Amino acid sequence: MEPLLLTKREKRKLASQYADLCLTCGTCAGGCPVTGVDGLDVRKAVRLALLGMDQELIDSKFPWVCTLCGRCEYACPMNIDLLALLRSARGMRARDKVPGVLHKGVEMCLKTGNNVGIPKDDFVFLLQDLGAELAEELPGFEVPVDKKGAKYLFTINSKEPFAEPEDMMYWWRILYAANESWTTTSENWEGVNWGLFTGDDAAMKEIVGRIVKNYKELGCEYLVLPE
Amino acid sequence: MSIHDLLKQYIEEGRIKLDKSIHHELTTYHDPCNYGRKGERAFGHGYYEEPRWVTQQCCENYVEMYPNRANNFCCGAGGGAWAAPYVEERIFYGRVKAKQIKDTGAKLLIAPCHNCRDQIMKxxxxxxxxxxxxVKYLWELVADSLVMEPREEAEEE
Incomplete structure (x- = not known):
């Protein structure tokens, strides 16, 4: 490794405006289940940022095996914004270097309105079909879609219509029992926002914006994301 | 509005009725990072007590994991790790959570988060x-505890 000349280091790119408050106490790393994985830990990540070795952190696996759970940040005696730092390292990866399906999910959501690309017609058919099944047990039940003036707008986790559709019925049973006024939407119903995980603020904002647009257009009172 | 507030409201206002005898086994609750610590930091309120209260409206026998609430350990699949390719690391991460759960002796675990539920259950x-x-979602527990009362026909006539 080349000697690191602090006088020649680049200006920090990572979001770490408070990192220089770090006392190097190691409380963060001490309480973290993935300390040591990939040869790094949270305390070392802060050191990398301070030394201007941003790229090392950005290229490492560590910001991705970290689950951004925030236990370190909660315990940090200097209240350093450790999650912002680690998430910014994720965000600075080239998008084609984002691990696994996360960025593909973001792209799919921007293109189709949900992470797994379920077409509108299929989705509505599924809701109606499952609704009819539940109505055999709960007389009069149906899934309200795009219902104007409903009190609650519910988003849906695409995992459910994709792989575990019957799990949607838990909420439906509760809403039926409470005789609630609610709806979901035929488009942009995705409640999972992977932009949060990939450090992609622009995508995150766009996806949230679409949900808010639905909410306003339908004139709902509350938005519920059962995540 | 948070699902915790909504479920709590339904129960408090008597809009749904629950049968505690359905889930008699010892039950524990997992604090997801997003509803707890991160909610607290971002929005000024961590949902620690509400889901515990809802769980205990369905389950008589309740036990805490240690540590819990703001010091709870992540399931190991947060932050997109469930969908990321680092499977070995994710399972290694979860060893702490697994021990916490097993130490309680509980036979039912409630998780109000899709990621946490999948990581622990699957x-x-x-x-x-x-x-x-x-392993059940919080809303699954509530749905499974519901006492369904026949709808009054008046509004349909």
Missing amino acids: SLRKEYDFMDVE
Whole structure:
């Protein structure tokens, strides 16, 4: 490794405006289940940022095996914004270097309105079909879609219509029992926002914006994301 | 509005009725990072007490994991790790959670987060040998505890 000349280091790119408050106490790393994985830990990540070795952190696996759970940040005696730092390292990866399906999910959501690309017609058919099944047990039940003036707008986790559709019925049973006024939407119903995980603020904002647009257009009172 | 507030409201206002005898086994609750610590930091309120209260409206026998609430350990699949390719690291991460769960002796675990539920139910139970512990979403627990009363026909006539 080349000697690191602090006088020649680049200006920090990572979001770490408070990192220089770090006392190097190691409380963060001490309480973290993935300390040591990939040869790094949270305390070392802060050191990398301070030394201007941003790229090392950005290229490492560590910001991705970290689950951004925030236990370190909660315990940090200097209240350093450790999650912002680690998430910014994720965000600075080239998008084609984002691990696994996360960025593909973001792209799919921007293109189709949900992470797994379920077409509108299929989705509505599924809701109606499952609704009819539940109505055999709960007389009069149906899934309200795009219902104007409903009190609650519910988003849906695409995992459910994709792989575990019957799990949607838990909420439906509760809403039926409470005789609630609610709806979901035929488009942009995705409640999972992977932009949060990939450090992609622009995508995150766009996806949230679409949900808010639905909410306003339908004139709902509350938005519920059962995540 | 948070699902915790909504479920709590339904129960408090008597809009749904729950049967505590359905889930008699010892039950514990997992604090997801997003509803707890991160909610607290971002929005000024961590949902720690509400889901515990809802759980205990459905389950008589309740036990805490240690540590819990703001100091709870992540399931190991947060932050997109469930969908990321680092499977070995994710399972390694979850060893702490698995031990916390097993130490309680609970046979039912409630998780109000899709990621946490999947990691614990589909991965950790198998990897760390506690298939005898059932895992449910918080709303699944409530739905399974519902006492359904026949709808009044008046509004349909």
